[in-house]
Amino acid sequence: MDVLPSGPIAVALSGGLDSTTLMHALCCMPEVRERGVRAIHIDHDLHPSSADWANHCQLVCQALSVPLLTVKVSVEHRSGLGLEAAARQVRYAAFKAALSNDEILALAQHGDDQSETVLLKLLRGAGPEGLGGMRSLRRLNKSWAWRPLLDTPRDALRDYAKQVELEWIEDPSNTDIHFERNFLRHDILPPLRKRWPKADQSISQSARWIQAAANFIDDQAQVALTSLQGFDPATLDCDRWLALPDALRDPVLRRWLRHLKLPEPNQHQVGELARQLSNAGESKLPCVRWPGAEVRRYRDLIYAMPTLKMPPADWQARWDGEPLGLPAGLGSLVLVTNLQAATALASPDHLTVRFRRGGERLRLNDAGYHRDLRDMYQEAGIPPWQRGRMPMVLNSAGALLSVGDLWISDIGQHEFARLNRAPRWQRE
DSSP: OOOOOSSOEEEEOOSSHHHHHHHHHHHTOHHHHHHOEEEEEEEOOOSTTHHHHHHHHHHHHHHHTOOEEEEEOOOOTTSSSOHHHHHHHHHHHHHHHHOOTTOEEEOOOBHHHHHHHHHHHHHTTOOHHHHTOOOSEEEETTEEEEOTBTTSOHHHHHHHHHHTTOOOOOOGGGGOTTSHHHHIIIIIHHHHHHHSTTHHHHHHHHHHHHHHHHHHHHHHHHHHHHHHBOSSTTEEEHHHHHTSOHHHHHHHHHHHHHHTTOOOOOHHHHHHHHHHHHHOOTTOOOEEEETTEEEEEETTEEEEESOOOOOOTTOEEEEOSSOEEOSTTOOEEEEEETTEEOOOOOGGGOEEEEOOOSOOEEOOSTTSOOEEHHHHHHHHTOOHHHHTTSOEEEOTTOOEEEETTTEEOHHHHHHHHHHTOEEEEEOO
16 A cells, blocks of 8 residues: 555545445555545436435445445536536535545546546646646645555456456446547547557556656746745736746746635636736736636736626715625725724714725825825825725715725815724725
């Protein structure tokens, strides 16, 4: 058995040949029993017989005296990912939720699966991380994913299962060549293996070489990211990122986005981002979006963020000082007294909250002069896309009192002092 972190083992049991064989083999090992072993079955509810499969897994576990957890999930058919990818996404989310800290999820992918994975990644234009194939051991959030069979051909698993007289389920979807992996498995790899009998071993060997290169690139990407990241972790030095070698630019971007818990782009979107940043003049504000995230440039920095929502241009609300929810996920405004939420204002003192409409001017003290808010934003280094998302507070006469809780005008200082309160913007 591989050198594993300490912790109990949970076998991902589908009821098919591969996982049933892995389950049996592990349960025959005293060191596994000593660790503690259980099984997790994910019922995708995609086949009329899925309940029978769950019952079969229960019988397998009873025969081996192993506890079983069955988790029923729902797969979104119109997610845009395709049924295979959507089911995999839901399945791994269920595994992560079910596993305890440092528990080891044993997965039954084998040598044939590794060949299919590498070819699929190659056909999708993956980089070193993808072409390195599946790793035998990797972190899975707070737990581990372990694939002990990656050097074992599927024929060896079938021979073992027949020898010990195991019973398993044949999923009919495994023969449907409309699925990409099945097409490779049934129509592409057999003639390749006939022409090159050691094709699987060669693909596996190449994957190991590429994995080693990917590990080196990943280490260098972390070093580069540390030097490029700004004081705000959601920023990168633009020119220095563009100056990185081609082999580092993409992995640095992806590592940065993972740190920020943002979705990663595809290869085309990374190329488009580099092109826009390289060609845009100083006055331009390039932005590249993909589902769930966007990356923008302002001055010398690249900013990454969830997809921004802008408040309606004509939105405004009467405000009595109690917590006021803002549109577009912008949190809330509240008037506070000694850091505590204040009670509602008297009717004559009502305020109005709205967002920037252009042309606003502000005077910060009695002795000063009115300044364009646009100039104040620029001097403060506030990115343009944030300026229209900052709530403004006006009094009943329409005079601008504050911009969020960043600036309070001279009129605002008098008004808030009279009310013995101060505005606070509570961002989400």
